[in-house]
Amino acid sequence: MNTQYSIAIQKNLIPKSRIDEVNFQELGFGKYFADHMFIAKYKDGAWISNEIVPYGEISVSPAMSALHYGQTIFEGMKAYRNIHGKIQLFRPLDNWKRMNVSAERLAMPPVPEEIFMGGLLELLKIDQNWVPSRRGESLYIRPFYIASDNFVGMRPSSEYLFMIFNCPVAAYYANPVKVKFEKNFIRATPGGVGYVKMGGNYARSMLATELAKSDGYDNVIWLDSQEYKYVEECGTMNIFFVINDTIITPPTSGTILEGITRASVIELAKDLGFNVEIRKLSKEEILESYQQGKLQECFGTGTAASISPIVKIGYDQDTNIQLIDPSEWKFVPKLQNELNAIRISEIPDRFHWIFPIT
Ligand code: COI
Numbered sequence: 001m002n003t004q005y006s007i008a009i010q011k012n013l014i015p016k017s018r019i020d021e022v023n024f025q026e027l028g029f030g031k032y033f034a035d036h037m038f039i040a041k042y043k044d045g046a047w048i049s050n051e052i053v054p055y056g057e058i059s060v061s062p063a064m065s066a067l068h069y070g071q072t073i074f075e076g077m078k079a080y081r082n083i084h085g086k087i088q089l090f091r092p093l094d095n096w097k098r099m100n101v102s103a104e105r106l107a108m109p110p111v112p113e114e115i116f117m118g119g120l121l122e123l124l125k126i127d128q129n130w131v132p133s134r135r136g137e138s139l140y141i142r143p144f145y146i147a148s149d150n151f152v153g154m155r156p157s158s159e160y161l162f163m164i165f166n167c168p169v170a171a172y173y174a175n176p177v178k179v180k181f182e183k184n185f186i187r188a189t190p191g192g193v194g195y196v197k198m199g200g201n202y203a204r205s206m207l208a209t210e211l212a213k214s215d216g217y218d219n220v221i222w223l224d225s226q227e228y229k230y231v232e233e234c235g236t237m238n239i240f241f242v243i244n245d246t247i248i249t250p251p252t253s254g255t256i257l258e259g260i261t262r263a264s265v266i267e268l269a270k271d272l273g274f275n276v277e278i279r280k281l282s283k284e285e286i287l288e289s290y291q292q293g294k295l296q297e298c299f300g301t302g303t304a305a306s307i308s309p310i311v312k313i314g315y316d317q318d319t320n321i322q323l324i325d326p327s328e329w330k331f332v333p334k335l336q337n338e339l340n341a342i343r344i345s346e347i348p349d350r351f352h353w354i355f356p357i358t
Contacts, residue, residue: 230250
């Protein structure tokens with residue numbers, strides 16, 4: 001039982017932790033998994049069980065709906081060890097809310113707050129040693145929610161699994177990022193599912209990203225589906241530009257993920273007295289700003305990516321936007337330092353983003 005969220009959880013814990021197998025000097029991203037995972041089951045209109053079991057394979061039916069029809073959504077969130085050694089979460093209730101926005105769009109029942117938070121807090125209590133303590137590292141938390149019906153046919157599943165597992169991680173992008181405008185494929189259309197954190201949005205991004213990688217980039221900048229003109233997001237991150245001392249990011253408007261780090265950066269930047277504009281931004285405006293010497297900085301935001309400087313933008317075959325070394329930038333280092341300091345309680349959390357684990 002957790003005192004804040006009172007759900008009963010059946011526990012089957014491993015006798016000896018696997019933590020000694022982890023090379024904490026080289027965590028990378030997403031390759032180590034903490035000892036346990038949480039599983040809640042939903043069937044025919046009710047949540048029927050909550051379990052914490054050793055991290056490992058699960059057995060599913062080959063007819064499982066999620067595998068065929070893509071009713072599968074997830075979240076990404078992080079736990080930090082603060083400067084006093086205590087563990088805390090960053091805006092977890094925003095992840096819970098966003099998961100249910102995704103669930104609604106895919107005709108899945110909402111996950112109750114008690115199950116999302118109760119399962120997570122108990123899991124973190126059991127696997128608390130897995131939260132790294134070095135600056136820039138954290139425990140990446142992956143809640144996910146999948147349709148588990150054993151049935152072939154087009155209708156929402158009547159059974160679901162909500163699960164959480166955790167990975168100790170370092171930076172997602174170890175180096176400044178290079179991206180290119182994507183001019184052949186699109187990620188999202190108005191009325192579609194661009195704002196939904198669903199597996200399908202990532203699957204449909206992979207080919208374009210792999211092609212961009214073969215050209216020496218890390219990712220693409222997705223453009224709008226009507227004119228291939230306006231900037232949307234990067235697939236792994238929301239995107240920001242600093243032009244003429246103003247921080248600009250596109251409005252989410254249904255085709256872009258409602259990033260929690262994006263929202264935090266907007267609030268933080270305004271609080272720091274920076275000019276922030278949320279407006280449409282065309283690729284031509286970005287190129288012109290660069291050519292006129294007005295494009296100062298560019299960065300992506302995301303739970304995994306945190307705040308990642310973008311130093312190169314491929315405009316077309318012959319034209320590249322190349323920015324100066326981010327260590328000489330003014331806005332990104334300030335935002336990074338301030339956000340990181342809040343996450344580990346080095347400075348007070350004036351925004352009430354931190355959820356301490358007692
Ligand atoms: C996250 O930032 O949490 C994501 O889900 C992005 C993914 C590419 C790791």
